């Protein structure tokens with residue numbers, strides 16, 4: 001699906017700009033006019049993390065005139081394996097500031113706008129307004145749906161990407177252009193799907209691990225982030241055939257790219273003919289931090305890491321179970337725990353390993369998976385089982401800072 005250029009060309013390029021962008025200018029498809037469009041473009045990048053890092057760096061180098069950065073977090077040592085816009089000396093500093101400085105070092109001709117806050121329903125319109133295109137580098141489902149809906153209502157197309165371990169995906173969701181004032185744009189986007197056309201419902205809570213729980217190969221971020229910039233440049237300048245109505249799937253282990261067709265869903269809750277989502281919704285509850293069963297099981301059966309420490313010191317009838325995976329156990333652990341991964345509870349093989357005369361205490365990395373397992377255990381008759389709120393992350397932060405975190 002080809003889409004007309006999103007941006008009108010700027011009046012001029014300066015001599016400095018012509019020198020800097022000469023390798024673009026001599027590509028006939030880009031030329032002076034394409035580079036002037038990039039100069040006039042305003043692109044918002046959500047997140048200065050795994051995908052945002054390469055995206056920001058290449059957008060800056062390409063000469064996108066105004067780049068917005070939405071990011072509230074600070075640089076952590078565990079980010080540096082993949083978030084290459086930040087360096088060692090940035091640890092502990094706001095990511096948005098660190099990213100801004102890197103962008104300005106790459107290309108001082110770019111104007112950087114920092115939005116140093118967490119994106120939410122109250123600020124999303126004000127932040128998005130005025131941008132031609134959004135590059136979404138978020139890592140959680142609640143924010144993804146919010147970005148999709150807000151971009152659609154404001155008529156802004158966006159480039160989406162997602163990464164996990166060795167697998168990446170990318171697409172361009174341009175359904176919002178049907179809300180454009182420009183009839184040519186409305187016509188071009190007549191069949192463009194949105195994220196909800198492809199994923200009408202978020203995955204059940206706890207089913208899809210995040211990169212923080214499951215890991216990600218650092219260089220995968222560059223593969224997907226650079227595809228996002230590639231598509232952004234095409235959309236801004238009207239070049240080629242962008243990933244509108246197509247989903248790119250990348251497998252780094254097989255080194256295979258596949259492209260699937262994604263159709264607009266005429267019954268889509270957001271961009272369909274009888275839309276039911278007509279304004280921003282409560283995305284946290286739509287996506288659910290934990291499932292209802294897990295939340296019920298955890299209510300009144302959650303202990304703190306301090307309580308756990310006391311139990312481990314004072315009692316000898318505690319059976320502490322770590323439901324994470326072996327690779328996580330190899331990084332850090334709570335002393336005295338037994339590793340029984342969540343999968344063994346799902347297939348039932350874990351139950352025979354549990355003593356019936358001891359107090360069973362479950363923990364995982366942050367408390368989400370252990371709450372899911374707690375629901376299974378309670379269903380199997382372990383009514384006094386509990387789980388540890390905050391998991392091993394809280395243990396390392398509050399009880400034993402000598403251990404590494406991840």
Ligand SMILES: [Zn+2]
Nearest residue numbers: 194197268271
């Ligand atoms: Zn849709």
